[in-house]
Amino acid sequence: MSEEVPITDxxxxxxxxxxxVDHVLGLAATWTAWDGRxxxxxxxxxxxxxxxxxxxxxxxxxxxxxxxxxxxxRPTIPDHxxxxxxxxxxxxxxxxxxxLEEARSRLPRLGRIWADRLTELTTVQLDRxxxxxxxxxxxxxxxxxxxxxxxxxxxxxxxxxxxxxGQGEVVRTGS
Numbered sequence: 294m295s296e297e298v299p300i301t302d303x304x305x306x307x308x309x310x311x312x313x314v315d316h317v318l319g320l321a322a323t324w325t326a327w328d329g330r331x332x333x334x335x336x337x338x339x340x341x342x343x344x345x346x347x348x349x350x351x352x353x354x355x356x357x358x359x360x361x362x363x364x365x366x367r368p369t370i371p372d373h374x375x376x377x378x379x380x381x382x383x384x385x386x387x388x389x390x391x392x393l394e395e396a397r398s399r400l401p402r403l404g405r406i407w408a409d410r411l412t413e414l415t416t417v418q419l420d421r422x423x424x425x426x427x428x429x430x431x432x433x434x435x436x437x438x439x440x441x442x443x444x445x446x447x448x449x450x451x452x453x454x455x456x457x458x459g460q461g462e463v464v465r466t467g468s
Contacts, residue, residue, distance in 0.1 A: 298427060298431060299427065299431045299432075299434040299435040299438065300434065301430050301431055301434045305411075306411045306419065306429070306430050306433030306434065306437075307407065307408035307409075307411040307412050307433070308408075309433055309434055309436075309437035310353075310404055310407040310408060310411070310433055310436055310437055311404045311405075311407070311408050312437065313349075313404075313436065313437045313438075313439055313440050314349075314400045314401060314403070314404035316440045316443065317345075317346070317349050317396075317400060317439070317440060317442075317443040318396060318397060318400060318401075320443045320444070320446065320447065320448055321342065321345075321346065321393055321396050321397075321443065322393060323448050323449040323450040324342035324388045324393065324446060324449055325388055325389060325390055325393060326449045326450065327341070327342050327387070327388045327446075327449055329385070329387065331344075331380060331384075331385070332445060332446050332447065334377075334445045338377050338378070338445075339380055340377070340442065340445040340446050341380065341384045341385060341388075341446065342388035342392070342446055343383060343384045343385075343386055343388060343392070344377065344380055344381075344384035344442070345442040345443045345445060345446045346392075346396050346400075346442075346443075347381075347383075347384065348376065348377050348439070348442040349400065349439045349442050349443065350399060350400065350403060351374055351376070352436060352439045352442075353400075353403045353404075353407065353436055353439065354403070355372050355374070356432050356435065356436050357403075357406065357407060357410070358370060359426070359432065360410065360422075360429055360432060361410075362424075363422060363423050363424035363426070364418075364423065366423065366424075369424075377442070407433070407436070411429070411433055414429060419433075
């Protein structure tokens with residue numbers, strides 16, 4: 294993911310975050326077909342379904358904590374995530390229907406917290422946010438870019454389908 298200043302537009306930042314959650318869960322619905330092989334990404338990293346979901350949730354928590362600290366006038370707590378630079382043994386576990394159910398409980402709740410917080414902010418707070426760093430609008434759009442992690446795993450709905458069936462190769466969405 295890019296650390297450049299996020300580009301924003303006229304979309305409601307709350308909807309940007311909740312649309313990201315919907316996109317991620319839409320792809321995750323196909324991941325029970327994952328064959329257990331990590332998927333190479335564009336920068337010598339690899340992704341798995343668990344790693345993609347871990348990164349999305351961590352990213353949401355990290356920036357939500359930043360926003361709340363800045364609103365409270367406190368310094369942000371530095372993160373110590375290894376982020377996507379590591380792949381943990383848990384990341385390599387099979388992705389089951391129960392894992393999908395867990396994600397369907399966790400991510401919409403995080404998305405709702407984000408949406409509630411962003412909806413309560415005024416336009417001035419969104420665009421001239423307290424403290425140092427990106428504006429809250431920019432942060433929301435940056436969090437919306439978390440689709441990257443899920444897109445690295447892609448849509449696995451065609452996984453295991455022989456090409457002669459007309460289904461073609463596994464579909465990988467853009468990053």
